Amino acid sequence: MLLSIDRVLKLLAEGKSLEKIAELAHCEQKDVVEVIKEAISIINKHEKQFARKKIIIKKGADGHDENETGDSGDRQSLESLLFEGAELSTVPLNSSLTMYIDGASSGNPGPAGIGIVILDHDGRQVGKISSYIGTRTNNYAEYTALIRALKIAIYFKTRVLKVRTDSELVVKQLSGEYKVKNDQIKKLYDQAVSLLKSISNCKIEHVPRSQNDKADYLAKKATQ
16 A cells, blocks of 8 residues: 555544554554654645635534634624534535535424534545524424535535435425425525525535435434
8 A cells, every 4th residue: 555645644534543554554653654744744834825724613613713804702603603513623615515414303393403414525524513403393494404504614615515405395495396385484495595696506415314314313413
């Protein structure tokens, strides 16, 4: 195995130890360490140019982007709402993201929650959200998950976004195939349409529930 930076970082992301990476690469651990140091050096070299490339936000939204302009209190207040129930790390800016979303209601209406799984352009999970949204219906929760996903994409200046949901209703209403009759849902629908205009390249795709199990779990977890 070639001891490249990309390969080493990928193995580290998979949870491989330095010893295991060295074994796979047929080299010594010190060689692996040197590659990691080189990667860090490259990142530090371009840190100023891409100062907002990485934003780390732990659950509770304590983190914030120091390069963001505007009032600090207002910004943190916005982030506390946007990233409520979030665990995000190393989310790239000006890049491509894929988000799996779901909404759940225990009772319909009843205690409701949203679940979002965020993947980067290489398909690596870089964040997840499990957030309680009060007493709502399933459809309301589905749209709330979509709106939160779109706002997060806009926050990270996402250029290409794929949103995947198992809600056929949401997908067909946004495509114009189904009409929106419920007044509350219409407000959410209008908000989603408005947000979509801020993302130059966005596709909302329907997927089977079996392919959306992580977001489904996070949404149901938030209702408990």
